[in-house]
Amino acid sequence: MSSHKLDRRGFLGAAGAAGLTVAGAGSLTACSTGGGAAGGGAEASARLTLPAYVPAKVPAPDLAGNADGLDPAYLRYPKDLVRSVAQVPGDGEPVTCLTETFSTAPPAMNRNAYWQELNKRLGSELRMTIVNGLGGDDVYRAKFNATIAGGDLPDLMWFPPNQGLKNVPALLEAKFHDLTPYLSGDAVKKYPNLANIPDFAWRTAVLNGKIWGLAVPYGRMGQVYVANEDFWKPVGGVRFDSAQDFFEKSKELLDTKRKKYVLEPAYTNHILQFAMWHGIQNKWSMDGGKLTHMFESDEYVAGIEFALKCQEAQLFWPDPNLPTTLEKMEGGFLGVHVQSFPGFLNDSNMYDWPAKVVVPFAAEPGRTPSWHFGYGSVGFTAINKQVSKDRIETLLQVMNYLSAPFGSEERLFLDNGLESVHHIRSRDGDVVLNTKGNAEVLTTRQAINFFGNAPQSLYLPGKPETTRGIHATEVELMKMAKADASTGYFSDTFANKGASSSDEFYLAVKDIVAGRRPLSSFRKEILPKWQRTAGDAMRREYEKAIAKGATK
Known part of the structure; x- marks a missing residue:
């Protein structure tokens, strides 16, 4: 992990994207106060059952969290990591995605060892169109609308929660797959890392009684x-x-x-x-x-x-x-x-x-x-209706990998890249990004975390007492949270x-x-x-x- 800072104070109405302090939700430091997501909502019928919540079986945190938004805390990086994805999720075909970042652009794929290794682990080349939001709140909206108007949609499109996207219900019906049969209730258990996403995040991916995307979980603290x-x-x-x-x-x-x-x-x-x-x-x-x-x-x-x-x-x-x-x-x-x-x-x-x-x-x-x-989510990621139904499960498995929880081998790689190449282990076992990790992992991962991420965990490398104090503050705040x-x-x-x-x-x-x-x-x-x-x-x-x- 790193103390390198990415600055963008304004996204979701509070503070911008930055650093690696928060495990799982690491490269985003946005905060939303919720309310009427432009990209998602839940005019939900009583017939819809949200995805079942099944907490991931990861190393026990030093300080427990809960499904209401209290973040689990780790005072040291866990040693005995679990494997959360049994097999390579991709099908060899490229996976295309529209996403955003608030940092400097990552090195291109052909000059980015982290991105190249991620492609190998996914089993498909992840081709991201990355919009830099540092130019203003309307930059991503403009690119999103232009993409829709052009008709050549990527496989995955990230719907932000508050950037003024219009006619969302009709757009979803016309251009994107209804994922309710794949994710509602126990169906989500086929994708264990997605089942680890709490209810408050999934609600942002629901509209008119249907689940329209993969919820992108985020810390619920406002x-x-x-x-x-x-x-x-x-x-x-x-x-x-x-x-x-x-x-x-x-x-x-x-x-x-x-x-x-x-x-x-x-x-x-x-x-x-x-x-x-x-x-x-x-x-x-x-x-x-x-x-x-x-x-x-x-x-x-x-x-x-x-x-x-x-x-x-x-x-x-x-x-x-x-x-x-x-x-x-x-x-x-x-x-x-x-x-x-x-x-x-x-x-x-x-x-x-x-x-x-x-x-x-x-x-x-x-x-x-x-x-x-706060909102507890940075929106959701929808699947282009032009994608064949046969490939939906492949894309869900890819998203399942990108949603790997803290305490898993996959999250260690997603957040920190390759040991000795992108990060080192300190004497205490903490994970610290090196210069190459700051240049490749930090920038690439932010773009990824906007469209696929794990629920937030607290982990500040080398600062166990600070972590303990922050967790205690969360406990106090949740006693009066509305x-x-x-x-x-x-x-x-x-x-x-x-x-x-x-x-x-x-x-x-x-x-x-x-x-x-x-x-x-x-x-x-x-x-x-x-x-x-x-x-x-x-x-x-x-x-x-x-x-x-x-x-x-």
């Missing part, structure tokens, strides 16, 4: 507050009894003359954290068949009010375009910033300062704080207007915190406009989808 413990030592450390306690300690540490502030200038991210102290729901919540969005809650308004209080006290870094948040955190010039949990995992492998997640606490006596699950009621359901309005309407909403909220608009404008203008533009339509579409039934 956004977190990350503090520099050294920054807070003068006031007793990273411990807060209430919102007011946080505020008073922050004011005490503020030193504008030394350019020492407390909060990064990402206003809307902080608002959500403050609202969690008040117990805010996760995106959409269901009550009596009716959905309410978190924007419509009193808790969200309380988050805005507290952000205003912090702004008036000059707790935010004064330049709203601060590009060096991590550097300021490391230097002790910022006390806390908002990070995706996978981004926090990646950065934990490189921090030279003591980072600690601030578990949400009650804003005031009588409040019950909340915390939000899921988004719309996760796994499709909304055309979300696909067409979700991003733009949210962007406009957040810009207006930023204006309130910055003092350019009055707080009263939130209820009078900003929220009603969001409801008219997209919110009410999304509500109707999600309610209709949910009313059709649920997966089993």
Whole structure:
């Protein structure tokens, strides 16, 4: 494993792709808050049974995980690895795929020993068309749409969860295989590594009562507050009894003359954290068949009010375009910033300062704080309908190999390449990428992990105590975790207007915190406009989808 970093902070609304800190989900550090996947959803009938969940038989972790999203943790790389794939999965014919990366492009196949060895192990040449998402969120969407329009589709196409793909239900019906007969219920047991994928990830591959692709599992932990413990030592450390306690300690540490502030200038991210102290729901919540969005809650308004209080006290870094948040955190010039949990995992492998997640606490006596699950998936991979039915099982076996779990021989290779060529073993048995591994494995694997991956495990090479602390934090967060009621359901309005309407909403909220608009404008203008533009339509579409039934 490596501390080499790949930077893209923005994918799925939180942090970008990076590094190898997280086993299984290693090269992605995206975080999604879920809700209305543009590429997948589950207007599911009661007849659909999700793929059976059968945990992989791998070496026992040092700290157990569970099917709800708690990640198993390994303090050292396991020694006695299992073989999770009995035979070479491919049929000798090339396997083509459209996928994305947020890193530098990998070396071409003819100059890439890792890619060449992977082809041998797959038994088919993996030909990837790799779109570099560093150019913006619309780059992959443009390539995806152009591929569909051209008609010459690859065998496998990755459907991202939030990049605004349109007319998805009709597209799937017209161009891709219904994989329900191959994956529903016990049928998935033919592919043991796919059976190891938890329910919350599979729900993102379901639409209109059918399973349309291979779920690409991902850590379920959402956004977190990350503090520099050294920054807070003068006031007793990273411990807060209430919102007011946080505020008073922050004011005490503020030193504008030394350019020492407390909060990064990402206003809307902080608002959500403050609202969690008040117990805010996760995106959409269901009550009596009716959905309410978190924007419509009193808790969200309380988050805005507290952000205003912090702004008036000059707790935010004064330049709203601060590009060096991590550097300021490391230097002790910022006390806390908002990070995706996978981004926090990646950065934990490189921090030279003591980072600690601030578990949400009650804003005031009588409040019950909340915390939000992420999406648990980076979308799904569909199989081109032009592929003959005779070959579907071959492609599923290839995907079964690419989904090999941590603790298997296949995952050791997928994450780290060949020993002595791409990685070495330390005295303690940890796996560390070398220069060739950083150049070949790291870049190639990221493109692969977007369309096929294993459920996440925690493993930070050489940092067992950090790993132990992160797992303990996950345990605490899950005690108050809330899921988004719309996760796994499709909304055309979300696909067409979700991003733009949210962007406009957040810009207006930023204006309130910055003092350019009055707080009263939130209820009078900003929220009603969001409801008219997209919110009410999304509500109707999600309610209709949910009313059709649920997966089993």
